[in-house]
Amino acid sequence: MNLSELNELDFSEVGDxxxxxxxxxxxxxxxxxxxxxxxxxxxDKLLQLDELENKEPELKATFEAKQKKAAxxxxxxxxxxxxxxxxxxxxxxxxxxxxxxxxxxxxSQTGLSSGLEFELFKPSSxxxxxxxxxxxxxxxxxxxxxxxxxxxxxxxxxxxIVTLHDFSIEGGKKETGELAMNITAKTYRYFDEGEVVxxxxxGRK
Numbered sequence: 001m002n003l004s005e006l007n008e009l010d011f012s013e014v015g016d017x018x019x020x021x022x023x024x025x026x027x028x029x030x031x032x033x034x035x036x037x038x039x040x041x042x043x044d045k046l047l048q049l050d051e052l053e054n055k056e057p058e059l060k061a062t063f064e065a066k067q068k069k070a071a072x073x074x075x076x077x078x079x080x081x082x083x084x085x086x087x088x089x090x091x092x093x094x095x096x097x098x099x100x101x102x103x104x105x106x107x108s109q110t111g112l113s114s115g116l117e118f119e120l121f122k123p124s125s126x127x128x129x130x131x132x133x134x135x136x137x138x139x140x141x142x143x144x145x146x147x148x149x150x151x152x153x154x155x156x157x158x159x160x161i162v163t164l165h166d167f168s169i170e171g172g173k174k175e176t177g178e179l180a181m182n183i184t185a186k187t188y189r190y191f192d193e194g195e196v197v198x199x200x201x202x203g204r205k
Contacts, residue, residue: 110155143178145179
């Protein structure tokens with residue numbers, strides 16, 4: 001069968017076509033159907049498959065990370081309980097509003113018992129934070145290095161939390177040879193129940 005015979009074929013008389021022509025027509029029809037199916041249906045599915053295959057390592061890593069967390073859940077819960085207990089113990093070291101005055105007396109008495117002479121002991125205004133307030137105290141004392149060290153050690157040993165900041169030592173009284181130490185002591189008190197919300201609002205400002 002040659003090209004001229006193909007040109008003479010009549011599509012209205014397909015049944016009379018030669019077997020070769022019918023076979024070619026069937027092959028072309030199948031190829032068209034296959035090509036159309038691939039273009040309109042299979043192509044998008046293959047692209048989706050590629051995307052999912054690319055995401056597979058990421059999804060697997062996420063799954064493994066969550067699996068590890070789930071496996072260690074009991075340990076995390078135990079650690080959380082320990083942190084709550086530790087936080088509660090620290091919170092109990094903060095004085096309440098009614099105990100601040102006594103704590104200030106303890107700090108000043110600690111300085112006197114260390115042999116220091118106070119030139120300045122000035123509590124400043126409270127600085128509110130989330131659930132507590134910070135109370136800075138400006139201190140200037142006269143003494144020697146040994147007495148300064150003893151004072152700092154005793155303050156650190158107080159049952160309530162007091163932190164010391166901004167140390168500076170300079171000449172004090174020339175006639176006695178004493179030195180002067182300037183220091184900022186900070187103590188902290190927790191808010192009472194009625195103060196918590198107000199304190200948080202002030203802290204955010």
